Amino acid sequence: MATILVVEDTQTDAERVRMALSPYRWRLKFVTSSTAARTAIREELPVAIVLDILLPDDTGFQLCRDLKSAPATAKIPIIMCSSKSTDIDRFWALKQGAAFFLAKPIDPKALAQFVRQLVPEPPSEPPEPPQSEAPPTVPNHPSARWNFLVS
Numbered sequence: 001m002a003t004i005l006v007v008e009d010t011q012t013d014a015e016r017v018r019m020a021l022s023p024y025r026w027r028l029k030f031v032t033s034s035t036a037a038r039t040a041i042r043e044e045l046p047v048a049i050v051l052d053i054l055l056p057d058d059t060g061f062q063l064c065r066d067l068k069s070a071p072a073t074a075k076i077p078i079i080m081c082s083s084k085s086t087d088i089d090r091f092w093a094l095k096q097g098a099a100f101f102l103a104k105p106i107d108p109k110a111l112a113q114f115v116r117q118l119v120p121e122p123p124s125e126p127p128e129p130p131q132s133e134a135p136p137t138v139p140n141h142p143s144a145r146w147n148f149l150v151s
Contacts, residue, residue, distance in 0.1 A: 001027045002122045004115065005046035007037045007063070009055055013081070013104060017050055020108035021115060025122050034058035041067070046076060048119045050111070051098070053082035053089065061096050068097030077118035081106055 004021060008014040009032040021028055029046070031037050034055050040046075049067070053060040060080055067073040080093040085103030093101040100114045 001025070002047040002119065003027045003029050003044055004048045004050065004119070005037060005040055006030045006050045007032075007034065007055065007060065008050070008052045008081075009033065010052075013052070013106065016106045016108060017081075017111065020106065020111040021050075024112070024116070026115075026119070032056070034060070034063040037063060041073060045073070048115055049076055049078045050115075051078050051080050053080060053084055053093065061092060064093070064096040064098055079111065079114050079118070081111075 002025075004026045006014060006017050006028055008017060008030065014030050014032075018028060018030075026047070029040055029044075031040050032055075035057050037049075037051075051060045051064060055063070060082070064078050064080065067076060067078065074097075077099045078097065079100045079102060080096075080098040081102045081104055082089060082093075083104040090101045090103075099118055102111060102114070
């Protein structure tokens with residue numbers, strides 16, 4: 001299942017993100033620091049990241065810049081969210097490589113809309129495996145013995 005990494009250090013804002021995205025079929029993984037985010041990304045590449053700017057150990061700006069400069073993570077879409085909502089904060093977030101910027105308190109509909117624009121929702125069930133054109137040979141079936149005798 002596709003994972004969205006949420007990097008948010010306040011429980012209230014993390015819960016808002018959960019409420020906005022839980023109706024969809026993404027798996028949400030929550031961490032509270034940029035250090036934990038880096039570890040989570042090394043373990044499993046997310047399909048998108050919702051990233052707070054003000055974090056306890058580093059800024060979201062720095063994490064975004066680092067992720068966008070690394071080839072393995074450069075294409076992961078990032079949505080930055082912050083209570084810092086001045087025009088310069090919005091400009092700086094987009095300059096670091098964020099796809100979107102949302103001011104807090106997060107509008108759940110806007111967040112869901114942005115994520116859905118960036119990442120297609122995974123299918124509810126895995127696709128059917130392709131059918132092979134020839135049926136598999138069953139060793140005790142009469143046709144298996146016949147194929148053996150012909151070859």
